Amino acid sequence: MSYNLTYKPFGEQAILIEWPSRIDLKISNNIIAFKNAIESFQQEKIADSIIGYSSLTLKYNDNLEDVCQEIAVLKSIYATPFFKRNTLSFNWQVPVCYEKEFGLDLQEMSDKSTLPIDKIIRLHVASTYTVYFIGFLPGFLYLGGLDEKLVTERKSTPRLKVSKGAVGIGGSQTGIYPTTSAGGWNIIGKTPISFFDIEKETPCFASPGDTIQFVSVSLSEYKMIEKQVLANTYVLKKNRQQ
């Protein structure tokens, strides 16, 4: 699958590549494949690459002397058939406790939507969410795949403090706060899992293309897992996926 891409210089050291502007798994896979191809061929030139829903930004090590030339190189890489490298991708089973203690906005969401609380939870765990990219905060996953019935406006007044691990819904997105921060999403639960741990060799276990499955756990299970996470003995369940 090949798309009509737009290439733009982005300051003196970066190039922005844009796909048709929509949230679409096929586009996301194409971005990841193109990024992998560029990184294989241009490794020594590229300092960093940033994936968005429908964009890829390449930051170069040096100022771009001739942007047109660089864009021509990128176009020729895109025009050459690239075969998706057999990169491993995983489905991660993330435990979430949806009990009242953590699901701060479940009641309000239920009142507004007329969905009973247990239905909101069932719908949230029923979907498989795709990691489109990681941004905003270290370890913050941009997930696609929220059930339309769960789409909920952000809170009109953001909370000054949303705790680390809080699971929320903001518009058509769902996600996990990797660190305690301010935030306007509706909080429905909490996970004891760390999405950004600087002590680990891979600080964030998930990569674009992976999927996330939320698994509902009780408060006592949550506390047990939390202890294991602290003791570094908890192993997050994962399955390889094609």
Place this chain on the structure above:
Amino acid sequence: MISVLTAGFYTTIQDLGRVGFAHIGVPVSGVMDGYSAQLANQLLSNSKQDAVLEITFGTCRFLFEEPQLICITGADFSPRIDDVSVALNMPLYVEKGTVLSFGKQQYGVRTYVAVKDGFTSEKVLESRSFYKGVTKEMLLKKGDQLQVANLTKIVSKTFASVKVNKAHFSSKKLCCYEGPEYHLLSESQKNTIQKTLFTISKDHSRMGYRLEESIKNNLSSMLTSAVLPGTVQLTPSGELIVLMRDCQVTGGYPRVLQLTNAAIDMLAQKTTGDQFRFELISL
């Protein structure tokens, strides 16, 4: 070793930042005013990568526990070693037991102190730049003991000094390129952005500078995409935010302008109430 006697308002250790970790959402960070920081390292014949102190609004005091070769650049907050005023932009040899302090602001916002061969605090994700959640420390505090490279030998007795580049601190012109969404602006919006004398609001930090003057905005928000230090975002309410070195890696507001690296360095020396214009240049 150098002891922190007074930590000041916002003092951090910074190098050129974290490159290659945007894919896990980690900001670049690094020195706000790259020009001044690099000058300090150059004058000590350090490597470009060596970590320096970044001091915002002076006021801190440091005790040298060992003799050191240092260089102060950037904002002039009347530095003194013990009771003697010292110059910026030249290497200084300081004795064991002396105290470096800062006084009245002459110009600029951020002062850099480099030591020979750099500060050797812990590297996290290949950088020493302080960032909340990445490095253990976010800010220096009173009583901190800063590790520095051992001063082995002083290479030369005659050191270079350079004249202060006044324009770096006083220029009201920040050069920038069109941002990815610039073309979506109307002619009148483009005109306003280029003609307005913008004022820095109270809301500014290492993450970004919010500007006072707003622009009529009818652009819809966009799908989340990359932002960079120097990206100028236009918010739904028409405010402009200039992202700085600690900015997040992605954002959803239209990116109307992109500052040059040199312009980011210059903006890092400005504060609340300072004014400037955007000067659009082409690549």
